[in-house]
Amino acid sequence: MDTKKLRQKILDLAIRGKLVPQDPNDEPASVLIEKIRAEKEKLIKEKKIKRDKNESHIYRSDKSYYEKFADGTVKCIDEEIPFEIPESWEWCRLGSVVSLISGQDFPPDKYNSNEDGIPYIIGASNIFDGKLQINRWTTTPSVFAGKGDLLLVCKGAGVGKMCLCDLPKAHIARQIQSIRVYNNHISIEYIKQVLDCRIEDITSKANGLIPGLNRELILDFFIPIPPIDEQKKINQNIISSVELINSINRNKLDLSKIINQAKSKILDLAIRGKLVPQEPNDEPASVLLERIKAEHPESKKKTKNAGDNSHYPFEIPKSWEWCYFEDIATNDLGKTLDKIKNQGKYYPYLRSVNVRWGDVILDDLKEMKFEDIEIYRYSIEKGDLLICEGGEVGRCAVWDRENSMLYQNAIHRVRFHCKIDSYLYMYFLWHYNNIHFLDNYSKGVTIKHLTKSSLNTIPFPLPPLSEQKQIVQKIEEIFASLDKITNSIIA
Structure with missing residues (x-):
């Protein structure tokens, strides 16, 4: 069993609306997006965020998808839509439902390794197995990521790597973009699942001598939005599925280890x-x-x-x-x-x-x-x-x-x-x-x-x-049986 492909298949089903059934009683995603737009307008009036001059609104009409831009122009985008989604879902640009915070680098004299100040996240080296590992701190932070933000490596080695921030506050460097949702109108965990599934589509567009994802590339990314309750169900279903896959992987590793030990024992007996x-x-x-x-x-x-x-x-x-x-x-x-x-x-x-x-x-x-x-x-x-x-x-x-x-x-x-x-x-x-x-x-x-x-x-x-012939025959007979077991758990 190829568990990596299985996990990818689960994510793919999830973002197409095929992992959990739709509930007709759920508030449709169109209402959810309107709430997010209203929240953004409120923050703009309060001067907490700036208006995005390139913001657009995607809608369906006559079985086609259209995108309306800030200048009033409208464009049919049927050819750009990645795949079909349920009627209660909506397509939008990622920038329409999240804010994106770009990091700032510090020179060596602005950070330390003795835990003085707040954590300083520099890039992919701080992300291991989906968790943050901190080894630098700064007393002069200026660009903040907070708990619940999705941290995305956007430059250099490890571009596309991501994890959820579990720190109250941290300064981020230029290699990191922090993705933040508006007032919990959308699940950041769901955003992560979508990006996890389609990260190769994004990173394939990285350009330059040093691979990089610029802000526009991230903000313009198409993302399917389900109703909020369905997002939560999808998240829980994926968590359960991944736990099962990890259990299978652990069992496969344990069994592979046991088989290798068995082979070693057979050779020890033979010699x-x-x-x-x-x-x-x-x-x-x-x-x-x-x-x-x-x-x-x-x-x-x-x-x-x-x-x-x-x-x-x-x-x-x-x-x-x-x-x-x-x-x-x-x-x-x-x-x-x-x-x-x-x-x-x-x-x-x-x-x-x-x-x-x-x-x-x-x-x-x-x-x-x-x-x-x-x-x-x-x-x-x-x-x-x-x-x-x-x-x-x-x-x-x-x-x-x-x-x-x-x-x-x-x-x-x-x-x-x-x-x-x-x-x-x-x-x-x-x-x-x-x-x-x-x-x-x-x-x-x-x-x-x-x-x-x-x-x-x-x-x-x-x-x-x-006796030499008998030993070789016995080794190959036992190894063939063990290899059959190994192949059965890989297939």
Whole structure:
């Protein structure tokens, strides 16, 4: 379930009058707007606000929408109306039903961080998860936002971000516009819901090198107005719906965490020989190692008997052995990218970014020059284990394609001897990454690297060949079931 889309759908239904039923006994929005206009006239006469020279009035006639301007001109605006609304609702410009207060910046000597004065709201950095976070104060405030105002970030990074002011009084900077309703004739919470739903429509019109929403853009924004009682019902319905969505999200996160923990536990059991039972008739890993030594005398035997675990991270079954990659495989880094020195023909090659956990992504391949003599040396074959040397060291996947592929020196190519299962060691590395065991072998301060020599000093358990297949099969069987659960909660 895409809860973000679900929330957006609820908001969209709300502002179209489809979330709660209309009540024919409600006072229509046209009367509400007349009350707001009367309130504004009263404030103008009292010289508390200035008359808006661009103010207009939107009305319906003959099934069309018209806008009457202050100079008396009338214009049909059917093409500008965003969508249809119920008969008891009205369209208006946002500036017709709210006042908009623009902020003023202060130099550093006009504010402080020791809570002296009133809060100073500078921009998006003060809004976190829909709440205000104050870290500056001023003793010389001049532009005020008050409790119940809707604060909208109108400039810079975070443009379009908003929250309701819960402070009695605060000074606002130029990056903030404060939206204030007239005498509670309209719900500020409802205004916020409309802007939340259509904020992308507004921010898409932001212009300039630094994104910004000017006053005219905000004031001219079309807003659908329901009767006041319906506004309150819409607000309550949205709150209830959002609480349910948040609960779903929390449950999804909890379940995802549990599934990841379950996968980690499965890998832990697998690497300790506790996921599948040992078969006493299986050829022990010690015999496998001797066969590798005979067939590949270049391998350096550093193995230690399973009974002596004093230098190894955990105990393993008696039929298993501890080993290193150079005991059971060849391990080589790819070709170094050097545009000046490299010669030959251009070929696509793998970089570390192409190697994900358990998968190789081929939709962003680069090309590099390879000479004919280098093709075999730097080719990846089916069954090779690819391990990232830098960045997220140890991230790995098995090359499972029939065709070969070239690779660069940010990747270790591990090619196992005697049909040892590459997937088993992919899962073992995955487990080592989960428990941060690889941190002991990576080098570097800012960017970590897993050198060839370091990789060859990491101890790995070696199960008998037949048991390797059983372990991989069991891991993939359980992971598939867990992934099915994950996909069901995402869909």
